[in-house]
Amino acid sequence: MSRAGEQGRTLIVSNRLPVQAKVVGGRPRLQRSSGGLVTGLEGVHGPGRSLWIGCLGLATTKSLGLSDDDRRFLDEHGLVVVEVPQELYDGYYEGFSNSAIWPLFHYNPDRCHFSATMWEAYREVNQKFAETIAARAEPGDRVWVHDYQLMLVPDLLRRLRRDLTIGFFLHIPFPSAELFRILPWRGEILTGLLGADLVGFHTLEYMRHFSNAVARVAGLEPQMDTLSYGRRQVRLGAFPLGVNVRDLHEVARSPEAEAHLAQLRESYRDRTVLLGVDRLDYTKGIPERLMAFGSFLERHPRWVGKVTLVQVSVPSRVNVGEYRQLKEEVDGLVGRINGRFGTAGYVPVHYIFRNLDKPYLMALYRRADIALVTPIRDGLNLVCKEFVAAKGDEPGVLILSEFAGAAAEMGEAVLVNPWNRDNVISAIEAALEMPIETRSSMMASLSERLSRYDNRAWSTNFLDALDEAAEVNRRSGYAATMEPDADELCRRAREARNVFLFIDYDGTLVPIVDKPELAVPPEAVCDLIREMAAVPNFRAAIVSGRDRAFLERYLPKEIALVAEHGACIRRAGEDECVHLVDQAAYQELRENVLGVMLDFERRIPGSKIEEKEFGIVWHYRMADPIFAQQQALVLADTLGGLLQHTPLGVLISKKAVEVRHVGVNKGEGVRALLEEEGFDPSQDLLITAGDDRTDEDMFRVYPAVNVSISVSDTPLAASYVMERExxxxLLEEITRQGLRQENPLSGDRAGRRSG
Known part of the structure; x- marks a missing residue:
């Protein structure tokens, strides 16, 4: 059940508001606009319940000089204008959105134009949207961002308002990961989308493409419909947009529509009507459809004079050169087909190039015997759903492209590959010869499903899922975790008898790298370690899963080392290592474990094995992320069976599967050093820091006084979270203040130490 009533308002965010400013008689006038999104959100947007934030589409309110009445209209209808200068808007909308994202996401990379200038316009306009939302949002509001023009907004907004619930819905296809990776700013786009609590798509296929892109580009590991990112859980979902079935059915039977229908029946008397309705766009497959229809007439001359294709093309982006070329191509095809097959009383293709009013369009749907909906790529396509809604229980046939998102939920339709002309021709022939009972059954079945999953069900389902996703993050406790107070922590360090610092290496002191052997500490890190060791009352140690040889090779000898998750400890300044586990246990099983891992290394290109003194690791950071992640689970399961009833166990960590002793962990290593140094919770300060699950064992040592800090995007059981940098x-500042104290044993602290 939706929590909208409890939460407050829903802030709808889209490129354009559901009104447009058009100049009429030299003066701007606000007019209500239509479209699938407007219809889809009619159950969400209402006075007092929501705000709708977007652009007016033609120009800013300042340049338009809207009247006071128009401004009151905007306020009364909960409409908030994002002010964007026209030149900037053109670079963002006609530029990056429609010259880069639109063709790429519709599998037309040859039409893409990538420009750093247009990208900057896109980023700047998305920032303006985020700032406008942040300024208008109240505590408890939820934000629903729509479509490809605003893919950076979720992350930009979360940086400004971490308290908000944010959802994003993509209304166009999300392409395969291989195609998406062409985009020069692919990482930034993914970061933008992952700022949302819920990212929605029309189909499971698009969701899977996004999940794969996140794995391949961002290196994350999605689990089914969820992934961990930014210390939050981001949920993914498929929510196909519906139509207002009842409204369309009623309009289709209104007196005005009935009058149009009577005229259409007379115009196409004794003819079978095929209908195509599309915005004029290269993704809609209009030339391919016309060529298929012409080939059909050529192959089946008995249908010449008996069947007519009514093709409605709604003008779109007529000022753009490639769209003018598309119109010329369509005009030429229509002329050639009509010239070849037409007669004095027969026009094979009736071409309509204009917007149609709703009653006439509904009448046209009812008159059509067959809807020919054959885009070469479409996020969903609402024409096929409008056709079914207008028909109701009247007989009809829907021929639908398998590359339209709607095909995933309209399996009763005749599905075709629009690139395969023979396939489309065969489908037309089958539809023309389909028995009336089958045509009636097809429409009845499709209509029943559309009635259950209409536009209001779409918005309700999405918002319910958004509330659930946000609630998971709230309940987890991770979302509220914050950075430690640096000044307070420095004060406590100055006043403590001893400061115990236990710090993970990879991902904490140094960044994670694809090749583990290249994670060499920069000189600045080594200098920091030496400075920590120079503070008399600091007791610092690097606690790592790395083997002792690597740590000793690259880290200053002045600091203590806890290697291989606590298997061995080397004290500061010493050469000898204290083993907390028996090395013989691993050596006895080494050959069997190594044999299994070598098999996986051979079969999975890019993976590699790292042998340690007390264990062995299979790394797959450089392998195919999807396949390798699946194989990591298989490997872990295989090794788990092999190591039953032994002192060794299997650990799955970041892009790695490790075999190690089960009787030791980082926490045990930390605890051993604390006991050796005489740690006193009442007088000493304990700070632990790490970035993955193995570090949680450190965080659990003396939990009441442990200042545990996570530097991971993955939620961990730590007291605080910080970015690694x-x-x-912070570590540098604590160390610097420690070095500045002339006599660390003077004053009150010296008294406490001696006592």
Whole structure:
């Protein structure tokens, strides 16, 4: 059940508002606009319940000089204008959105134009949207961002307002990961989308493409419909947009529509009518459809004079050169087909190039015997749903492209590959010869499903899922975790008898890298370690899953090392290592474990094995992320069976599967050093920091006083969270203040130490 009533308002965000400013008689006038999104959100947007934030589409309110009445109209209808200068808007909308994203996401990379200038316009306009939303949002509001023009908004908004619930819905296809990776700003787009609590798509296929892109580009590992990112859970979902079936059915039977229908029946008397309704766009497959229809007439001359294709093309982007070329191509095809097959009393293709009013369009749907909906790529396509809604229980046939998102939920239709002309011709022939009972059954079945999943069901289902996703993050406790107070922590360090610092290496002191052997500490990190060791009352140690040889090779000897998750400890300044586990246990099983891992290494290109003193690791950071992640689970299961009833166990960590002793962990290593140094919770300060699940064992040591800090995007059981760079800066400041104290044993602290 939706929590909208409890939460407050829903802020709808789209490129354009559901009104447009058009100049009439030299003066701007606000007019209500139509479209699938407007219809889809009619159950969400209403006075007091929501705000709708977007552009007016033609120009800013300042340049238009809207009247006071128009401004009152905007306020009364909960409409908030994002002010964008026209030149900037053109670069963002006609530029990056429609010259880069639109063709790429519709599988037309040859039509893409990538420009750094247009990208900057896109980023700047998305920032303006985020700032406008942040300024208007109240505590408890939820934000629903729509479509490809605003894919950066979720992350930009979350940076401004971390308290908000944010959903995003993509109304166009999300392409395969291989195609998406062409985009020069692919990482930034993914980061933008992952700012949302819920990312929605029309189909499961698009959702899977997005999930794969996140794995391949961002290196994350999605789990079914969820992924961990930014210390939050981001949920993915498929929500196919519906239509207002009842409204369309009623309009189709209104007196005005009935009058149009009577005229259409007379105009096409004794003819079978095929109908295509599309915005004039290269994704709609209009030339391919016309060529298929012409070939059909050529192959089946008995249908010449008996069947007519009515093709409605709604003008779109007529000022853009490639769209003018498309119109010329369509005009030429219509002329050639009509010239070849037409007669004095027969026009094979009736071509309509204009917007149709709703009653006439509904009448046209009812008159049509067959709807020919054959886009070469379409996010969903609402024409096929409008056709079914207008028909109701009247007989009809829907021929639908398998590359339209709607095909995933309209399986009763005759599905075709629009690139395969023979396939389309065969479908037309089958539709023309289909028995009336079958045609009636097709429409009845499709209509029943559309009635159950209409436009209001779409918005309700999405918002319910958004509320659930946000609630998961609220309940987890991770979302509320914040950075430690740096000044307060420095004060506590100054006043403590001893400061115990236990710090993970990979991902905490140094960034994660694709090749583990290249994670060499920069000189600045080594300098920081030496400075920590130079503070008399600091007791610092690097606690890592790395083997002792690597850590000793690259880290200063002045600091203590806890290697291989606590298997061995080397004290500061010493050469000898204390083993907390028996090395013989691993050596006895080494050959069997290595044999299994070698098999996986051979079969999975890019994976590699790392042998340690007390264990062995299979790394797959450089392998195919999807396949390797699946194989990692298989490997872990295989090794788990092999190591039953032994002192060894299997650990799945970041892009790795590791075999190690089960009787030791980082927490045990930390605890051993604390006991050796005489840690006193009442006088000493304990700070632990890490970035993955293995570090949680450190965080659980003396939990009541442990200042545990996570520097991971993955939610961890830590007291605080920080960015890695911020944590290193904090560590530097604590160390700097420790070095500045002339006599660390003077005053009250010295008294406490001696006592």
């Amino acid at each position: 911020s944590f290193v800066a």
